[in-house]
Amino acid sequence: MTNPNTLSHPFKQEAEWQKLQTGIVALAKTEVLARFEQVGAEEKDDGSLLTEADTEMQKQTQQFLAQNWPQYAFLGEESSSEEQEAAMNRDTGCWILDPVDGTSNFAIGIPVYSVSLALMIQGKLVAGLVYDPSRDEMFSARIGQGAQLNGKPLIANTPKQSLKQCSGIIDFKRLSAELATKIATQCPYSSQRSFGSVCLDWCWIAAGRGQVYLHGAQNIWDYAAGWLVLEEAGGYSCDLNNESVVVAKVIKRSAVAATTKPLFEEWRNYLEIK
Template identity: 70%
Template sequence: MINFVFNQPSQWQQLKNGIRQLAKSEILARFEQVGFEQKADGSLLTEADTEMQKQTQRFLARNWPEFAFLGEEMSLEQQKKALCSPQGCWILDPVDGTSNFASGIPVYAVSLALMMNGELVAGLVYDPDRDEMFAARLGQGAELNDQRLVAQTPKRLLKQTSGIIDFKRLTPELAFQIIQDNPYASQRSFGSVALDWAWLAAGRGHIYIHGSQNIWDYAAGLLILTEAGGKSCTLEGEAVLLPQIKKRSAVAATTPELFKQWADYLKI
């Protein structure tokens, strides 16, 4: 089915071009130009989120009407219904990193994945500020701005790595352990889950841990890292992808060797 959807390079390019254009007009054009409101869960919402979701849904419905659509800003009932579609489902986070976006911090992205039969088959993470399009299709590798992307780094030891660490969503015990042990060379937290995964695939960080991600946060980035050759699992040692509206932890690394060391440290 994935070959049917994207069997022509022109269709794949059409998807990437469409998302790039929409992100520039609906997100980038509003950067530092709009206010925000707070949602019930404490996260932020801006006009860029709502307009990007609305316009992306229209674009996808025009070109691939056979697939259902799940957007972060939809109701839980609508999201669950979309995931049950037998044909497949688009999964969109219109602005991943809204807190950064609303604060004038240029670290945010749009994340779009296509899931069919409970499997991720295509994914895009587009950073409009840097004009970087990370993309992947199942079994066909990953790419960055149409160039092959392979997850690699000269770092060989855990102690040499840069860790992308989200302490906020870890248990206090695990967070304290990591802070106390300092098992890496340096630590970062960027505020965009989608870019965390994509930058890990690009070797801009080497190990990763996050305690709680929604499927729209991680779906596209997970496929990109996997297709680039990186490795991941949950803190319980399970596959990160769960085709449900249920938050998941994530542990990942740029290379299999670093992943093993990181997982061993975490006792997974």
């Protein structure tokens, strides 16, 4: 467990923390929410979608962060791979932004998307925000200081005691055919969802809106802030190799998570994670 006192950052102070949250909310409302159902989308080289909201939210957020906390580098989903690698290697730390997580939903009028921002220092995630403009919900977390939803403590918990009672948030598309088939034919839980915003997936597990989670391949901007929210809320996670989801690299990672330790252990046993 990382000792939060060994990592220096300004967001231990409430004034700076509130300044960051207020700024991100204002930008999300102006650059993202105001464009909902108002813009078209284009396809990127990897097949994912890009809208004006993605590019403008990233541009304006980068400027806001540089004006207020210039000591940190900036890594955005829409940055070039060279810029992403350079930011990740900055000794002082870097911001990690997904300007619109759930662009596919956003582009076709499904109100399930979010803005995700995390701060990584020395390979550790120290602060994270996930803002849902459609619901005006701000999930936030600071290392060693707990998680919050709209300023109120967020604690991962659920009255569901067994895996068979649970709802799973599962992304089948990115799983191996063998694992996807096993889940589909030997369903271990009560019901299954896939919402299309990885950042919200993590936060909704923390809030008990689903109890177990599985995703086969997500980038650091997808999971960084949401992972910290769940971690600080007291939830549990690992990858499919039983290692930490978080690595200080721009590579895809699998993710397994649950609200409580008993459910996490039962879920891992079902997935045959050793």
